[in-house]
Amino acid sequence: MLPITPLSLDSETPFYRQLCLQIRDLIGSGRLAKGSRLPATRELAGQLGLNRTTVSAAYELLEAEGLITGHVGRGSFVAGSPSAHESGIPWREILEPAAPISPAAPTSTPVAGFSSSRPSELLFPLEEFRETCAEVISSPDAQTILQLGSPSGYPPLRRYLLELARTEGIARDSDDILITSGCQQAFDLVQRTLVRNGETVLLEDPVYLGQKNAFERGGARLVGVPMGTNGIDLESLERSIAREHPRLLAVTSNFQNPTGATLSLASRKALLGITQAAGVIVIENDIYGGLTYEGEPIPTIKRLDDTGDVVLLRSFSKLAFPGLRVGWVIGPRALIEKLTEAKLWSDLHTDQLSQAVLLRFAESGRLAEHRRRMLESGRDRLRAALNACELYLPAEASFTRPRGGMSLWVTLPAPLDAGELLPRAERQGVTYLPGRYFAVSHSQSSSLRISFAGMAPDQIREGIAVLGRIFKEELERVRAHSPLAETPAMV
Amino acid sequence: MLPITPLSLDSETPFYRQLCLQIRDLIGSGRLAKGSRLPATRELAGQLGLNRTTVSAAYELLEAEGLITGHVGRGSFVAGSPSAHESGIPWREILEPAAPISPAAPTSTPVAGFSSSRPSELLFPLEEFRETCAEVISSPDAQTILQLGSPSGYPPLRRYLLELARTEGIARDSDDILITSGCQQAFDLVQRTLVRNGETVLLEDPVYLGQKNAFERGGARLVGVPMGTNGIDLESLERSIAREHPRLLAVTSNFQNPTGATLSLASRKALLGITQAAGVIVIENDIYGGLTYEGEPIPTIKRLDDTGDVVLLRSFSKLAFPGLRVGWVIGPRALIEKLTEAKLWSDLHTDQLSQAVLLRFAESGRLAEHRRRMLESGRDRLRAALNACELYLPAEASFTRPRGGMSLWVTLPAPLDAGELLPRAERQGVTYLPGRYFAVSHSQSSSLRISFAGMAPDQIREGIAVLGRIFKEELERVRAHSPLAETPAMV
Numbered sequence: 018m019l020p021i022t023p024l025s026l027d028s029e030t031p032f033y034r035q036l037c038l039q040i041r042d043l044i045g046s047g048r049l050a051k052g053s054r055l056p057a058t059r060e061l062a063g064q065l066g067l068n069r070t071t072v073s074a075a076y077e078l079l080e081a082e083g084l085i086t087g088h089v090g091r092g093s094f095v096a097g098s099p100s101a102h103e104s105g106i107p108w109r110e111i112l113e114p115a116a117p118i119s120p121a122a123p124t125s126t127p128v129a130g131f132s133s134s135r136p137s138e139l140l141f142p143l144e145e146f147r148e149t150c151a152e153v154i155s156s157p158d159a160q161t162i163l164q165l166g167s168p169s170g171y172p173p174l175r176r177y178l179l180e181l182a183r184t185e186g187i188a189r190d191s192d193d194i195l196i197t198s199g200c201q202q203a204f205d206l207v208q209r210t211l212v213r214n215g216e217t218v219l220l221e222d223p224v225y226l227g228q229k230n231a232f233e234r235g236g237a238r239l240v241g242v243p244m245g246t247n248g249i250d251l252e253s254l255e256r257s258i259a260r261e262h263p264r265l266l267a268v269t270s271n272f273q274n275p276t277g278a279t280l281s282l283a284s285r286k287a288l289l290g291i292t293q294a295a296g297v298i299v300i301e302n303d304i305y306g307g308l309t310y311e312g313e314p315i316p317t318i319k320r321l322d323d324t325g326d327v328v329l330l331r332s333f334s335k336l337a338f339p340g341l342r343v344g345w346v347i348g349p350r351a352l353i354e355k356l357t358e359a360k361l362w363s364d365l366h367t368d369q370l371s372q373a374v375l376l377r378f379a380e381s382g383r384l385a386e387h388r389r390r391m392l393e394s395g396r397d398r399l400r401a402a403l404n405a406c407e408l409y410l411p412a413e414a415s416f417t418r419p420r421g422g423m424s425l426w427v428t429l430p431a432p433l434d435a436g437e438l439l440p441r442a443e444r445q446g447v448t449y450l451p452g453r454y455f456a457v458s459h460s461q462s463s464s465l466r467i468s469f470a471g472m473a474p475d476q477i478r479e480g481i482a483v484l485g486r487i488f489k490e491e492l493e494r495v496r497a498h499s500p501l502a503e504t505p506a507m508v
Numbered sequence: 509m510l511p512i513t514p515l516s517l518d519s520e521t522p523f524y525r526q527l528c529l530q531i532r533d534l535i536g537s538g539r540l541a542k543g544s545r546l547p548a549t550r551e552l553a554g555q556l557g558l559n560r561t562t563v564s565a566a567y568e569l570l571e572a573e574g575l576i577t578g579h580v581g582r583g584s585f586v587a588g589s590p591s592a593h594e595s596g597i598p599w600r601e602i603l604e605p606a607a608p609i610s611p612a613a614p615t616s617t618p619v620a621g622f623s624s625s626r627p628s629e630l631l632f633p634l635e636e637f638r639e640t641c642a643e644v645i646s647s648p649d650a651q652t653i654l655q656l657g658s659p660s661g662y663p664p665l666r667r668y669l670l671e672l673a674r675t676e677g678i679a680r681d682s683d684d685i686l687i688t689s690g691c692q693q694a695f696d697l698v699q700r701t702l703v704r705n706g707e708t709v710l711l712e713d714p715v716y717l718g719q720k721n722a723f724e725r726g727g728a729r730l731v732g733v734p735m736g737t738n739g740i741d742l743e744s745l746e747r748s749i750a751r752e753h754p755r756l757l758a759v760t761s762n763f764q765n766p767t768g769a770t771l772s773l774a775s776r777k778a779l780l781g782i783t784q785a786a787g788v789i790v791i792e793n794d795i796y797g798g799l800t801y802e803g804e805p806i807p808t809i810k811r812l813d814d815t816g817d818v819v820l821l822r823s824f825s826k827l828a829f830p831g832l833r834v835g836w837v838i839g840p841r842a843l844i845e846k847l848t849e850a851k852l853w854s855d856l857h858t859d860q861l862s863q864a865v866l867l868r869f870a871e872s873g874r875l876a877e878h879r880r881r882m883l884e885s886g887r888d889r890l891r892a893a894l895n896a897c898e899l900y901l902p903a904e905a906s907f908t909r910p911r912g913g914m915s916l917w918v919t920l921p922a923p924l925d926a927g928e929l930l931p932r933a934e935r936q937g938v939t940y941l942p943g944r945y946f947a948v949s950h951s952q953s954s955s956l957r958i959s960f961a962g963m964a965p966d967q968i969r970e971g972i973a974v975l976g977r978i979f980k981e982e983l984e985r986v987r988a989h990s991p992l993a994e995t996p997a998m999v
Binding site for chain 2: 105106108109111112113133135138139141143146147150151154155159160161162163164165166197198199201202205209210211214227230231234259262293294295296298324326334338339340341342349351352354355359361362363364365366367368369370371374
């Protein structure tokens with residue numbers, strides 16, 4: 018039997034490629050010697066629980082690489098080794114195996130793609146964007162924009178954003194700003210600058226995979242603090258801080274990804290009290306704060322913080338054009354100085370054309386106008402999603418009720434596993450991200466993220482109806498097979 | 509007894525600071541209450557096996573922060589808690605001191621700014637750039653460009669560049685491509701993916717500061733291999749490899765920054781032989797290769813490499829618009845896969861607007877036309893620089909004679925120090941970068957980089973004339989003060 022480890026359901030890499038890679042490694046490491054016979058496709062498919070065509074596709078790839086040869090009626094044999102080939106550096110050995118990557122942005126999904134937390138491109142104001150670009154490139158500053166820039170960011174954009182933050186009471190005189198290539202880079206730079214190998218970082222649990230990976234790849238020790246329906250659970254936070262002595266806490270104040278949960282004003286103040294008493298650095302991720310569809314926005318933690326120590330992360334990506342990678346960090350000057358140095362040696366500076374275009378888009382009032390439309394459509398989409406959840410999900414399921422942002426979080430009744438049910442949903446044209454993608458220290462297998470912002474209301478309803486049907490069917494099936502679960506205790 | 513955990517011998521943080529941080533935590537967490545008495549310095553030093561001055565230094569720091577107060581004859585007492593202060597997080601202590609950064613891009617210099625290796629913005633084809641942007645934003649693909657993209661890069665740009673590299677015989681079937689935010693990010697990703705903490709990396713010496721910093725910040729151990737007038741010195745390289753067992757070698761084939769040196773065809777082949785025999789990964793930095801002003805370009809090391817293992821870095825920055833951060837890496841598929849994963853968690857992906865604009869700029873033939881003009885003006889500037897060096901520098905100075913690129917390297921006769929002379933040059937309106945910015949393992953204090961590409965020929969001549977005068981004057985002054993240097997030995 019071939020020693021094949023279970024293929025990853027999460028990987029972007031299709032099964033046949035994963036299988037091909039594993040067999041190539043077996044050949045490369047000598048565990049499958051030249052001349053040895055591979056199992057028949059039917060046999061290997063049986064062993065791995067795969068479709069036979071998947072195994073055939075893997076064999077074809079290996080044959081194309083010259084690693085195996087097939088003989089009709091006799092089977093396939095190892096013909097050579099990847100390292101015996103021209104290539105001298107044993108790349109597969111040097112490189113650690115790839116970590117699971119969340120699925121790619123949804124390809125076209127016939128019914129509804131709930132798996133990506135991003136705005137619909139149909140809402141992009143292309144005409145206004147064209148005008149903005151034309152204005153920027155015709156401006157006397159065009160030469161400067163196209164020339165090498167500053168690691169801190171395009172100076173007029175920095176001034177604009179810092180001034181805005183000062184007016185809003187968010188930035189203090191002791192604060193400074195750094196433009197980053199989106200919030201993902203801000204997390205990466207924070208990790209590089211503040212977290213030494215092995216130091217502990219507290220994250221919300223569940224949390225956006227990119228945040229987890231930014232810290233984990235830098236060698237941080239991650240501890241997840243459970244999320245409640247109103248944001249991070251403060252009692253757990255207090256206990257975790259006392260037990261783990263973390264260097265920092267990353268927290269999302271508004272419409273957290275993936276749960277959609279928002280911290281109340283009182284919770285924000287309490288969180289500040291807890292972290293300040295313990296000297297824990299707070300990184301406030303506020304990329305969804307601009308997308309409050311209902312009610313009034315709550316002041317950021319940064320704004321409530323009298324010490325000025327809170328570090329605030331924001332971005333244009335969720336509101337405007339995610340393909341333009343522009344975010345920013347506001348925090349104490351001493352920290353921004355070090356983040357800027359880390360930024361310099363990471364990529365010199367963020368693309369200046371995009372910085373200039375987004376500045377012009379904001380300054381001209383077009384961003385405000387676009388935001389108004391985004392809030393309107395976001396409100397419709399959110400309502401459609403909440404109504405559909407109410408209407409179609411099993412009564413035993415629970416879900417969060419955000420007032421903004423892009424996602425909500427559904428928790429299915431036991432023993433349903435959202436990851437196991439995903440392939441069935443996909444076959445019916447609906448995608449989502451299962452809870453386990455967002456797990457830090459706690460299993461999130463019964464939950465799933467529904468990102469509604471990229472979908473029209475009708476699609477949202479239809480998609481959630483499909484999911485509801487699948488979940489209810491599965492619940493019935495499971496209960497039919499374990500009748501005792503429904504039997505009340507004999508007391 | 510204070511519950512102090514053993515101090516770390518490995519930490520970059522000095523003992524007194526580590527101790528200070530631990531005591532501060534004890535105070536912050538309430539385990540050391542306000543008013544409690546700290547042990548005498550002698551006592552704590554004994555408990556921890558530390559020097560008494562170390563403990564005193566920690567106490568001084570705590571006192572400076574207002575956390576403890578000392579009373580002569582009575583000892584030190586806890587006076588407050590870190591959170592009671594206005595700023596709770598001691599940023600300056602947490603953050604390591606800033607590393608030296610090379611001087612900022614030259615501000616306006618009345619005579620000549622030789623310190624930045626970048627094209628002149630006066631040569632930017634703004635009209636063509638405007639047209640290109642308009643075409644991109646009016647294309648049916650505009651929505652896709654503004655939407656979240658792929659970590660690998662904008663697919664049409666990847667296809668275009670890979671196809672081009674295949675046509676040129678540079679990329680093999682086993683190669684793949686990743687779009688990066690300029691070459692700086694490529695170095696950062698290579699470091700993250702290939703170099704574990706403490707592993708050895710061979711760099712050219714002198715070398716571009718950004719390359720050195722990208723590896724150093726990742727914890728690599730850097731060893732510089734001396735540069736000759738024809739690129740990296742192969743005998744030294746061979747010795748360094750035998751002695752240091754490096755993981756990889758980063759090498760610039762054409763017009764190296766800062767020396768301007770180019771490896772001959774024979775040297776490239778010899779380098780391949782040396783590195784392949786030792787299993788050392790070669791990272792070929794070729795950002796200047798497109799700027800060959802005189803003679804024929806020499807095939808890249810990547811092209812000469814039969815194994816396909818060489819990793820090639822290129823960029824649009826030196827040829828077109830440095831403010832648009834688009835570079836790329838071509839290398840074996842297994843490596844590109846891992847670099848792409850590192851890229852994903854660094855910043856999701858490179859800005860797509862710039863990728864699309866540069867693709868269109870290239871596909872439309874405008875890049876080729878722009879390059880023709882850049883080569884023409886580059887040739888004039890290079891000649892002006894070489895003639896002026898010949899004419900004005902002290903006869904005892906030596907300088908490289910590149911056939912392309914942006915910089916040449918001047919070495920002054922002993923005992924002149926290029927760094928010490930810089931302020932004098934700046935007062936006379938001329939800037940350059942002294943050799944020490946580029947030093948890895950060897951002092952480069954007698955050398956300086958003259959980056960000529962951003963300057964018109966007249967400015968170049970005038971600037972080098974000023975430098976020549978300063979260097980000659982200094983040489984005379986030094987000799988007048990040490991007459992023995994001119995006295996022949998009495999034999």
